[in-house]
Amino acid sequence: MDKFGMYAKFKAQPGARDSLVEILLEAAAGAGAEPDCELYVVNVSETEPEAVWVTEVWSSKAAHDASLQDEATRAMIQRAMPLIAGVESILLRPLAGKASSSRR
Numbered sequence: 001m002d003k004f005g006m007y008a009k010f011k012a013q014p015g016a017r018d019s020l021v022e023i024l025l026e027a028a029a030g031a032g033a034e035p036d037c038e039l040y041v042v043n044v045s046e047t048e049p050e051a052v053w054v055t056e057v058w059s060s061k062a063a064h065d066a067s068l069q070d071e072a073t074r075a076m077i078q079r080a081m082p083l084i085a086g087v088e089s090i091l092l093r094p095l096a097g098k099a100s101s102s103r104r
Contacts, residue, residue: 003038004061005092012050016083020052023080030072031056036063039099050085057094 012020024042031040036059045051058064067073 002061003057003059003094004064005039005055005057005094006064007090007092008054008056009088010052010054010084011048011086011088012052013083013085014050017044017050017052020080020083023076023083024052024054027054027073027076030070030076031067034067036060037067057099 010020010024021042021044028040028042031037037056038059039055039057041055043053043055045053056064058067068077
């Protein structure tokens with residue numbers, strides 16, 4: 001089964017980037033306990049003050065889709081929605097690489 005990956009670019013409402021980042025960091029902490037999530041990294045843009053990028057790698061698309069049905073995940077999504085002005089996603093099929101954890 002192919003791995004599933006995604007780059008998601010969130011454009012926060014003006015002045016809401018830090019609040020959106022906090023919710024996405026909660027999601028990252030939850031993803032860390034999910035065995036099918038191999039990578040979930042929250043990034044802020046150095047050039048776009050309202051942009052937040054999330055990089056994800058999952059064991060499969062089905063595992064990613066199942067994670068979105070989790071009640072806690074759905075609650076986080078609902079909290080984040082008012083803070084988001086737009087989202088762009090790039091779907092990927094990861095082949096190989098290295099993942100490491102990082103601290104803020």
